Amino acid sequence: MGYAQYGCTKTTFHRGEHSVAKGRNQKKFTAETQRPQRKQYLKSLRRRFMVTKTVDADVMVISPHPDDAEFGVAGTVARWTREAKRVVYVICTSGEKGTSDRTLKPERLAEIRQLEQQAAAKVLGVSDVIFLGYPDQGLEDTSGFRKQIVRLIRTYRPTIVATADPYRRYIWHRDHRITGEVVLDAVYPFARDHLAYPDLLDEGLEPHKVQELLFWGADDVNYRSDITDTFNLKLTALLCHESQVKEFRTHDVEGWLWERCEAMAEGENFKLAEAFHRVEITW
């Protein structure tokens, strides 16, 4: 999928890039130069010369582990990419603990899961897959993690963000809960407010308003997305996660997935669905 086709790459040059090159407004720093002045001047230089590439995407899918996005949203992703929407995946952890195979080393499992995730994304037409590399079962709601998500949102500027529902009750992987919480906070208010993470603004990453959040795995479903025409792509993408599929309790993955998606379409006039809690952000 080429950028030019959708006209969606954007390079931002900051104003005033020639003024110092022409020799005007140059300041010389000597031993007597006041430290705060120097700091402020260096900051202004950074803002003048920094070239920040931002890439407009329509959708950002933020997944706690490799495979969660395929369970949660892959059929909808396939529909979006068919409609020529640009979809970006962010995978928070390496998924290196989810196995019953005692011979498999975590480092090797992380490599396998990364390759499987890339293969699944390719099936779905996802343009970028970003691996954050956090340890499986190791996510925490930290300012650093939140800032990484804010940085990605401000870089890709998606209209829709999809992730795991943080408010699913009881049995829910801790990484899912924390990813959902951190993404929710990152979207609102941290990605929106220019005074949040001012150093990101210094880098040229302008605030961004996401318009819609989709949470998969929700107890409180209020939106069912029609995936009747893309079910096969969801299945194919899910089967790319071979190291996880072999751990499923069923050997009939297709039948199991069909029943699950049929149940999610309950009450709709289409056959198969993915179900979400959807939040439209009207600001």
Ligand SMILES: [Zn+2]
């Ligand atoms: Zn997971």
